[in-house]
Each structure stands twice: as C-alpha cells, then as structure tokens.
Amino acid sequence: MSRVEIALGPLTYNWQNPAREALYSAAATEEAFDIVYIGETVCAKRIPVAAAVMADAAETLEKAGRKVVYSALSLATNESERRQVTDLCEVEDLLVEANDAGALRTLAGRPHFVGPHMNVYNPGTLEALAERGAVSFCLPWEVNRKGIEVMARRANDLGVVVEIEVFGKAPLAISARCHHARAYGFTKDSCQYVCDRDPEGMAVRTLDGQNFLTLNGLQTQGHAVTLLVSEVQALRDMGVGRLRLSPMNMDMNAVARVYRDLLDGRTDAATAEQTLLGMLGDREPANGFYYGVEGSTWAA
Template identity: 45%
Template structure:
C-alpha cells in the first residue's frame, strides 16, 4: 500500500477567517490524502469555528480529501461531555478519538485513534483493534524501535499505523490554562489570549533558553519535529501514514515537500533543509533516535533498528 499523508487538526487559536482560508488552500493545493478537523485543545474555542465547519468540510470533500473529525483531548464539564457525545455518536462520520471517553463511546464502530492516546505497546494496539480501531497515530515521543514494533503489530491486526513527521510535538494537556496565567488571567476569563500566538507561546528557562511552547492548556515542544530524513526508514518499517501538524507556515509547501519525498522525487536532507527555513524554531528528531526530544540527530543511521 502506498504511504499516505495526513493533515492533523489545527491546534492553535487562529481567527476564523484565517482558519477557513487555510483549509480552502489545503483543499485546492495540498497533496494530502486525509484531513482531520475539529477543535481538540480548548472547548471554549469551538463555537468560533462551528458556523464555518460545514463549508470547510464540503470544500475538502469536493477536492477529493478524506475528512475525519477529531474528539477533544481533555473533557471536563457536563457541557463538554454532551458535546463530545454528540460528535462521536454522529452518523456517517469517521472519528479520531483523543481520550478514553471517546473510545468508550466508539467501541464496536470503525474509528481512528489519535496521538493523544497512550499507545506504547503491541497489547494496547491489539486491544484497540479489537474495539474497532482502523488506524492509530502513534505518540510523538516513541523511539524508532518502538515504532517498528508497532508497525509490525499494525500489519498483523489490519490497523494502519501513522507517525507525525512535521510540526511541534504535543507533550501534555492540563485542566489549567498556563497561557491565561502567563497574562495574569484566569481560565474562565482568559480573553482568548492564546490567539495572540498562532504558533504557541514560547517558554524559556530561568537563564533565557528556549524550552517549550504553550498553546492554551496544551504544552508542546519548542522545536519543530521533522522526520524528513527518517521517512525512508519509516516506510521500510511498514508505517502507512505520515502526519503533518499545522503550523503558521506555508503548509501547502510542507505537504508538497513530503509528497515528493514519499514519491522518491526528493532527498530527506534536502527536504529538511527547506523546512528548516520555513519555521522560526529548530528542527528536532531526538525522540525517534532514543535521545532527548529537543535534540536534532543529523545522521539517521545509527539509531535505527536492524
């Protein structure tokens, strides 16, 4: 099976016009196969995009993209639980589950499993497959040996395995909003200050070194995960799908670069060099090479499984 490209959901709080225009361009120009939509980080943001969602989905579908809907990462209040239940029990939609509550509601129905679910071993993959999972997106912190093991298990259970190859890595989610707190605000009166940082709010150490990025209630890597140089090895492992996580850069250009890489038309180092010039953050791949995630390992050879 030919590897495919997935565009994950927009994780940041972009203005609705920018959000709509982003997906219009993805529909018209980006060589991605599947597009995942939905507000998964903060329930308070979702109403801003609700009226535009139908238009976006229609345009993506008309362009030949497969559209999946993502469930929220962290569901707290009764209102949030009701909204999540309405989403995942809807007819005619493929859902990517990002928390255990959504998984419980999806049992017995074909669905995808997002990278926010802790999937670290073959037993968990087998359990998910038995409950109806048709695709799983692995957590960004897995090393190459684990990816290879899970890709093999995916083939055995008929489950497509996906790996994120571009975008800030999601690391944690909290019921509290550090983005609001950083501006002296409470979560309930946040004034949506996360919208001021379309690629996340930089977090530095006490001595001023870049450390992490904050996106509302979500903690992300400072560096941009990029596995362009490792893509050939990932294909050899049997990984079926490659995820691009939207950033405030030219994502059409990113998608085109990875499509050319998948098709054997470009070299991984060449693609990595191009992408490094697009984003205002260092490229990192340390997790894949079984070292600190914030590192960049220049050569792909030594850390890959035999």
C-alpha cells in the same frame, strides 16, 4: 510496497476564523493531502467560535476529494467538554479520531481512528483497541523508532494503519488549568481567548533565556518543531502507513508537497530536509523522540 499517505493534522492553535478558512481552503486544493483532520483537540471553548467556519471547511474539503476525519478533544472533564466529545462521536457517519477513553466507548463497534493523545505504547494496546473497531493509530510523539517498528509491524498484521507525526510542535502535556490564560492574569473561565494572540503558541523561556516550551491554551508543547525527513525511508520500511503534518503558521501545502515528492522519489531526503529547514526559518528543529533521547534535541 503500499503507498504511504499524508495527513494534515488537526489545528492545535486558536487561529482566528479567516486564518482557519485560508488553511482549509488551501488544503482542499492540495492533492498531496490524503486526509485532513479537522476538529478541536485542545480546548472546548474554542469550538463554538469557529464552528461555522469549520463546518464549511469540512464541506469544502470533502467536495475536493479529501478524506475528512474529526479529531475529538484530548481532555474532557466539565459538562460542556464532555458534551462536545459525545455529540461528535454519536454522529454515526463521521469518521472520528478518539483522543480520550470516553470517545473510545462511544465509538466502539464502528471504524474509528485513535489519536496521539491516547497512550498506545505497545502492540497489546493496539490489538485491544483494534478489536473494538480502531482502524488507524497515530502514535504518541515520544514513542521511539523501535516502538514504532514493533507497532507498525503488528498493525500491518491486523490490517490497520500506523501514522506518525513528522512535522509540527509536539504536544507534551495538557491541564485542566489554562497556563496560557494564567500568564496573562486570567483563569480558564475568564480567559478572554488570549491564546488567539499567538498563532504558534506563546514561547516559554528559561530564566537563562533558553527557548524551552510553548503555551497553547490548556496544552504545553515543545519549543522545537518535530522534523522527520531523513527518517521517512525507515518509517516506510517499518510499515508506517501515513505521515502527519501538524499545521504551523506557514504554507502547509508546500510542506506536504516536499513530503509527497520525497515519498514518490522525485526528491532525495537531503534535499527535502534542506528545503524544510529553509521553510522553518528561525524555528528550531528536533527529532530526539524518534531516536529515544531528549525530545528537544536535533540529531542531524
């Protein structure tokens, strides 16, 4: 059975530059990461602020032997958002992950990745995009195990990779309106970059005090952290080629090593799960999407 890779997903939060620098210089030293996605998927306004740090990060990662993939924005509507996507996709020697159909158009005909914000729900879509040059597909979070199995099988037939996110808060929605800024009384245009105050997004609770969602700039995430560990063996058996870990405000290298040890048989699933639950601390875990039930639930 071929080796299952591990990827560090794109940073979804608006971390300040020193924290970004720390994340990527650490990832550069971590051999458990086969691929590191950099790039901004949520808000184009964050890109110029972090540009210099992210450029340095890409260089550091590549020098250290990590494969770098550039994730494109998931919602590009205004001119500056569109330009960010087009400028990125037009650099021919970059490996880019498309997160909207506009990026797919520019990337057609050369190898590219398809990100989880693209609606790849069935083998027909996977085939249609593979025909146009897609070589790797990170499936949407809400695809359940049966869907993953069918698409991973087809991907293997086609010689492309299916990747599944196993760690991180699932993005659930994106809007042209910034609900995060709006909560502080600002608009998207006048946002004051308030999203950088919350390194794992701002909690949204119900009026009865239940934890529910997370505001992250234009994006709304679940409150719970997706955690697939005892499912990893099944994912491998289905033919999933890569696991994605979405950066949280914690030691992501340590998280990656737990998954590498699990994949390489140096630890078992129960131990790995206990270790990761311990690292999550008081964050709630969830795996409902995988089992085809409420995404917020944890079916232990």
